[in-house]
Amino acid sequence: MPELRKDILTGRWVIISTERSKRPDDFRPAEISEPKKESPAFCPFCPGNESKTPPEVYAVREDNSRPDQPGWTIRVVPNKFPALQPGSPPPKKARGSYQWMEGVGVHEVIIETPDHNQEMSGLPLDNLARIIRVFRERTINIEEVYHHQYVQIFKNKGKEAGASLAHPHSQLIATPIVPKRIKEEIYGAERLYRNQFRECVFCRMLREEQAAGERLVYRNEKFAVLTPYASRFPFEMAIFPLRHSAFFRAINDEETVFLAEALKQALGRLRFQLEDPAYNLVYHHAPNPQVSEKAWPGIDSYYHWHIEVMPILTKVAGFELGTGFYINPVPPEVAAEYLRKNESPSS
């Protein structure tokens, strides 16, 4: 019989269809989603094409190299044609019963490597740790300079996930409001902290998951990779720091190396066990501390930052869109077992 599972934080229910569950092998595509051995005629993210991007706002580059010239290993540039206009948060305005505000935000692209054909999971550990530190630095900078309420770091990999270029990159969009998904998680965590557990629900869940082990994919000294209990998507994964912290910006340099290893493991297993599916990867963390401290006093006690990895192996259709109720044909325990089988060969 299928099982209905509740996401403890958001209250969202998921149908885990154990009865007709697909075998993990069913999700290995007939061919790799995006053959990447050949570079396109032109890529705006490749070295030598720096003039086609807006001037870089941050870069990790060789000492003797100049901004907006080759010689970089990581490059951060504003979106050339952004959906939101750059700037600081505008005031909220009213139009009758409705609220509106000017479309202002910050949208940056983090080009993760000069190598067009590289994969995030294939990057050397140090490079990946450096990318994570760049995410941290940009988050702090944007929160302190522009005062936006939330900085969303995300990665779309593969066409089906919305990526338009194969060249490895992540994006960051800072918004003048805290997105609903994040608010739901924060309110859920706060409610469970105050009314039920008197401790961070994520820390509690991590303890239980590590003891049970059935949904644990990988862990190192500082991070754990799990398939969430109420996973919405087949092979969905979540990466949690074992040290309690609400703010991604508080990650220390040592932890970035352990997170890099956890990411390599999670993404490498996806790539090699499921033949490189498209995926979306999102960071969930507490909003700008200037906002968090006022809106959610004590958030540092009950919220816990994390990363969600959502492979695109099924289509979200009418039922999911209409109800917010997801049907997952692969129980997370089966997914974890499959992903645990082999270590990522790229590590």
Place this chain on the structure above:
Amino acid sequence: MKKILLVEDDKSLSLLYQEELTGEGYEVVLAADAESALELVRSGGFDLIITDIRMPGKDGIELISSIMGMRKDIPIIINTAYQSYKGDFMTWAADAYLIKSSSLDELKTKIRELLAD
């Protein structure tokens, strides 16, 4: 006289643009699809390219990618009815992304700006 290549599959629109831009003092050559545009670019001599995105055959994004493979120094303006292609980072090969409008003022200003560089 500066020479502009206008890639646009809508014939009446391309004639309108040609007339307006000729009035601004430019020589305007028309191409109705990406393939014929590429042929013209190969023959050389253009100071600027304006291209639509949705066209039969190769779309405008594929076109600018091919142009970049040949030469990167011609300024390109994307002129489309759709905002949604802004999410495609290949559009960064262009120097400007404009949404088609009944007024050509923005287009004319952008052309002047790019040709002044």
